[in-house]
Amino acid sequence: MQEERRLAVLRAIVEDYVATEEPVGSKTLVERHGLGVSPATVRNDMAALEDEGYITQPHTSAGRVPTDKGYRLFVDRLTTVKPMSAAERRAIASLLDGAVDLDDVVQRSVRLLAQLTRQVAVVQYPTLSRSTVRHVELVALAPNRLLVVLILSTGRVEQRLVELDTDVEDAALLELKTEVNRAALGEVIADAGTALRALVPEDDASPVAPVTRAVVDTLLEAMSDHRSDERIAVGGAANLARYGDSFDSAVRPLLEALEEHVVLLKLLGEASTGETLTVRIGHEGPYQELSSTSVVASGYGPGDEAFARLGIVGPTRMDYPGSMAAVRAVARYVSRILDGA
Amino acid sequence: MQEERRLAVLRAIVEDYVATEEPVGSKTLVERHGLGVSPATVRNDMAALEDEGYITQPHTSAGRVPTDKGYRLFVDRLTTVKPMSAAERRAIASLLDGAVDLDDVVQRSVRLLAQLTRQVAVVQYPTLSRSTVRHVELVALAPNRLLVVLILSTGRVEQRLVELDTDVEDAALLELKTEVNRAALGEVIADAGTALRALVPEDDASPVAPVTRAVVDTLLEAMSDHRSDERIAVGGAANLARYGDSFDSAVRPLLEALEEHVVLLKLLGEASTGETLTVRIGHEGPYQELSSTSVVASGYGPGDEAFARLGIVGPTRMDYPGSMAAVRAVARYVSRILDGA
């Protein structure tokens, strides 16, 4: 009963503060939102909310501002992710449908997210870990020089040059290629790795052993190449300029984080299963320098399993419903596109 | 005589203003720098310099600040690029020598530049336009599916999948590969393009014509692929946080520019021959939103010809001698490394 109104008050405070960026007082609150009670009543509620740690006042006798805990409650209980408008959906679809390849999809997504939310957008390239092997090609550039090409289900192509100690004959190479493909084709790369390892003969005396070993090692290295794992696209950094106040305290660490892809990956969070939407508010994150920023992220990828993550980073004082809707919508569309490709 | 001293005064003003970020007056000027004259004399010189447009005062009876024209004179005539210290050179060498491949070289360079200059660093990946063809490989993944691999002198590898209307035989493919390599090997890609075009038989009835055409078209497309041309690495954006004042006016457009690689390329300037150092000050650049930023850039690349450009972007009020020295040093080291590879 009163409890309900208190939550309504909290919601109103969050919405108002996000919109105006100014501490919000009891009077303006009842005016702007249609709560049918007097300012005095709201004051009582606010006092209670403050006791419980959901809001706070920057200085005595100023308006109230939500705390991280307040935002958390707001996100968890006071808002439902509103679906995007039809126009927005069309815009998303038309923009993403024009993408020509994986890189393009990622680039477009990051721009789209930045535009929709007016925040900094981050999109992780699909990781190798869940992708499967579509094809392995071995090409003799010279008798002792191989080009190893690995094509994955995500559309990623990795190629490596291998220098051999000994020359290799075409027939042997062809056989090796067949073997390798039989072992790895269609497998998730982790499984492909073990299957490939099994190919290397224990008998080192065998003439083809060094070649097999070299090729397999190269493939394993290509598969576990962390640099492909960690690739990330960032966009909308210009939106940081809107931070205005709290500059050194907020923007600088964020700019630094944007260049440290390891940090960004940690911010996006562990790849959970499916497309669950994750919201991390202020101090909940792993970096205290970023205690005034929040992250809204989601997994995405073809099929049920989430391949990678995408999301946005912004001030704790952000439009959570809008951001969540945008992130979810983009994640879904990208997943659908990758499914089709 | 007096002319000489005037230039000394201008130099002192630039150095002082860059160091303190505050308009500099006649008295502090004679105190800090060892000009052996009185403040009054300096005032006369300053008045003359202001008449000629080299300096200006933000408001009446404040100190003087260099204009773009003043910086230009300073850069052109009042400073020699001081060589880097031995320690700095060692640091550059040791950092860049650890690079494993082209991407790594670029990544390390951009970080290095950002650290050395404490500005935003920009490095263009070596463009295709000047590189030569090292090898072309054709692989039949299936009778009607070819993998075309193009390896360039810069170490860049481009690969494309080609779907054929008709099947192609191994022997024909081998011959095509030989022909293509004979035509293109070692050529600058522009010349390689014309040579390749000549390979396509005019007689469309010939059975191999469609295949040749498809392969040649693919190679041409890979060579002229603008996206490889425009690749750019950016680093040190966190240094933007030091701008402090003049935020929206300077940082926002710059952040936007950093995401528009086309804009960045234009900022870096046309690839001039050799490793000439280019300095573009404030309004001299093509974008008036960036009228309070300067660019220090240089070409780099193996051999005499400059393949690509790298540089830094910062406020007009920057340490030009230091920046120029850093950019030049990094460009040279990178060139040397690419030469060796």
Place this chain on the structure above:
DNA sequence: CTTGGCACTCCGGGCAAGCGAGTGCCAGTG
């Protein structure tokens, strides 16, 4: 041509007053 002197300008910091928004508390009412 340089120098010291002098009057003038103007920014910026410091201080006080007033305003306004907001709060907490209390007593009254349905």
Place this chain on the structure above:
DNA sequence: CACTGGCACTCGCTTGCCCGGAGTGCCAAG
């Protein structure tokens, strides 16, 4: 018991003001 109106109080922000300091331009003398 919850809500409401009223009231005294707090406190930050803005305004106006003053004043010091740094800097300038000009002039007359060396």
